[in-house]
Amino acid sequence: MKKISVLFLCTGNTCRSQMADGYLRGRYGDRFESHSSGSAPDLRKFSETNGVHPYALEMLKRYGIATEGLHSKLWTPYIKGEIPIDIVLTLCGSGRDELEEACPIFPGRAVKAHWGVDDPSHVKGTAEEIDRAFEDAFRIIRRRIDALAALPVETMSREELQREVLHIAAMA
Template sequence: MKTPEILFLCTGNSCRSILAEVTLNGLADARLHATSAGSHPAGYVHPRSIQLLQQEGFATEGLRSKSWDDLQSTPDIVITVCASAAGEACPAYLGPALRAHWGVDDPAKATGTEAEIDAAFQTAYRILRTRIEALLKLPVAELLEKDPAQLKQELERIGKLEAQ
């Protein structure tokens, strides 16, 4: 079985999708592979995202904000991480992939004190990490091949989990 490719997709590809990509790749032991992209990339990775990932022990070299037009291959699974409930427009990936939505508020839009902004990044990261850890408990490659409907159902269930 080939390693399933997961695309984390949002609008700017500077925070949430980057946090998800790096976290999944850091925890997956090559059972899954993630990339991230945006429909309108910001052109930079938010410095607080880089700092948070480094504090969590993940490598951040070579991270960049990417457009979905730059994808080298077609993903098996596309997970949108935009907060559609907050009125944010989620990009619609039109390629042949299993799709799920894991809405997370955009920490790049957080305002307030430095501590409040840091807390918004921590919250987004903790939610994504909780969901990624739940994903890693699934036999993703097997489900993708034998029961994609069950995998989609599991992905949607995981997308409702909050931070532990």
């Protein structure tokens, strides 16, 4: 059976989309083909970890998710249709981040939803406060992905799937 391809999309592809990509791939890779990219990644940022925020990698490792192969990348192959995608989920900010971050808009007929999660990399404070911000963001991402994986996506119509991914977006 064909795997459902999911693209997690942010602006920078350093934190939220990487955590989502790693989690979906690690927990549900038997049913889903997971991808992540950004509309404007700064590939020099976090160069020692291939553009991925070290705290994002730490969250994945903390939950037993492999991080090999994760790296920040531009969305060009996806918007050109070179890599077919069934579901596009934008993870750009919800609320305070909206003023600082323009969430990319994906063209085409893929099922789309905005699963906004505040950017934990914007949090300033103690190591514990930063860790809590990443933990909170990852908790939201995990809950939403678990809800997506609980759906019979392989047998759902496009309209049913669209309705459900929009419903999942409201989960905190």
